Amino acid sequence: MSVPTHLRYTVEHEWLDVQGDVATVGVTAYAADAIGELVYVDLPAVGTTIDRGQACGEVESTKSVSELYAPVDGEVVEVNEAVLAEPALVHTDPFGKGWLFRIRVAGPVQLLDAAAYEALTGGE
Amino acid sequence: MSKQTPLHDVHRRLGASFTDFAGWSMPVRYSSEIAEHTAVRTAAGLFDLCHMGEIELTGPEAAAALDRALVGHSSKIGVGRARYSMLCDENGGVLDDLVIYRLTEQRFLVVANASNVHGVYAELRERAAGFDTELRDASDEWALIAIQGPASAPVVAKVTDLDVDALKYYAIVGGTLAGREILLARTGYTGEDGFEIYCRPSDAPQVWNDLMQVGTSHGLVPAGLACRDTLRLEAGMPLYGQELSREVTPFEAGLGRVVAFGKDGGFVGDGALSRRRDEGPDRVLVGLASTGRRSPRTGYQVFDPATAEVVGQVTSGALSPTLGFPIAMAYVRVGLDQPGTRLVVDIRGTRHDVDVVALPFYRRPL
Secondary structure, eight states: OOOOTTSEEOTTSEEEEEETTEEEEEEOHHHHHHHOSEEEEEOOOTTOEEOTTOEEEEEEESSOEEEEEOSSSEEEEEEOHHHHHOTTHHHHOTTTTTOOEEEEEOSOOOOBOHHHHHHHTTTO | OOEEOTTHHHHHHTTOEEEEETTEEEEEESSOHHHHHHHHHHSEEEEEOTTSEEEEEESTTHHHHHHHHSSSOGGGSOTTBEEEEEEEOTTSOEEEEEEEEEEETTEEEEEEOGGGHHHHHHHHHHHHTTSSOEEEEOGGGOEEEEEESTTHHHHHHHHBSSOGGGOOTTBEEEEEETTEEEEEEOOOSSSSSEEEEEEOGGGHHHHHHHHHHHHGGGTEEEOOHHHHHHHHHHTTOOOBTTTBSTTOOTTTTTOGGGOOTTOTTOOTTHHHHHHHHHHOOSEEEEEEEESSSSOOOTTOEEEOTTTOOEEEEEEEEEEOTTTSSEEEEEEEETTSOSTTOEEEEEETTEEEEEEEEOSOSOOOOO
16 A cells, blocks of 8 residues: 655544645545545534644544544644545545545644654555 | 465455454455445345354254254254254353254254354353264364355356255255355345355365356455445344343344244253243344434444433444445333334434334345
């Protein structure tokens, strides 16, 4: 399973694409595969301020439920309406069309690079 | 390190994701569990069930030993037929649910859940002591592959010498598939027509590949444990560890019909079970349906909206891929178990309305 090198990662298996002060957030292919095909996604509302580590949403497959954790401090500026309508996008294209939300970063960013994330997931 | 089935390399080549289940590394899905689920409802799916346990009983008193050990009447099973039964403790609590096949007059195959096979074997040995029968844990001698779905019969017919159309539901027959010796049973755990194929472990990859080769044009796909769980849930079938446990008797689970009280010499648990039958259980298994999008899950509490009291607990739940809304099974207090009863489930801190509905949620079209 390939881990895109232009992204940054969290130990909660989320990826971030940081462009200026806005970060796009999704879950990694590793996590998408572990959770299974999603049937329900709950995302934080646009305008919500979230703190790093705070539970801010959930993703639910036929098998299980997982919480989403805010990867950084900031304000939610956009959510992926396509994923709310079609949660399976997270499984089919986790690093692309399956992105979840965008956040205006307000605090420090402490993230893993692709190599460190790959090591965390056993190189799979 | 979890055990691998004889089909492990086949799954790996198919790109399966694996999960640990009852000490086995099992394929959970190959691509999309919802696509696999739909394939079983509309065409067919192929499942690796090699983790299941097989216990063989042979001898002149094999049937009598099973009559004593299990709640069902195994001596009444015809040769070549199968029956669903349970192993209960002295209090009537369920130790495992089983399928019993009568292969010959004096030879039975007892199929147990992977997580329970050692306990079932030990319990059967103890209960069969004094009967003229030999028991063997033959789990390592049998591979088990299931093909489930409306296209199963035409696919199996193409690769066996057996008369598939003549094989009735819950019947079993010996024959060959692609030149390999098999037992072919018309049984399953999905709510669809289908077959379970017992063969030698060394033959399993060939049996799998031959079925896939013939079946692909019929829409047959490999199917993992994730869709097996949603399929059996839609079909209202209990899963040991969720709907069934030592904490319940067959009567709470709505399966009192599997208990045969009229057997000569009685059976383990008969006293407790006849009392439970006469008094009636105080909680029963029901189906729940929700109009929302979030699913009740195992362990979530069920409330009576009139009193806000906890009146039950969810045993299994998921969004039904076939029906498109969340479904669940739950034990609820007697009196609140009638279809149409409005109840409430706490889903991670939020209360959601659910309605009691009749089981199964899904019945295949005839």
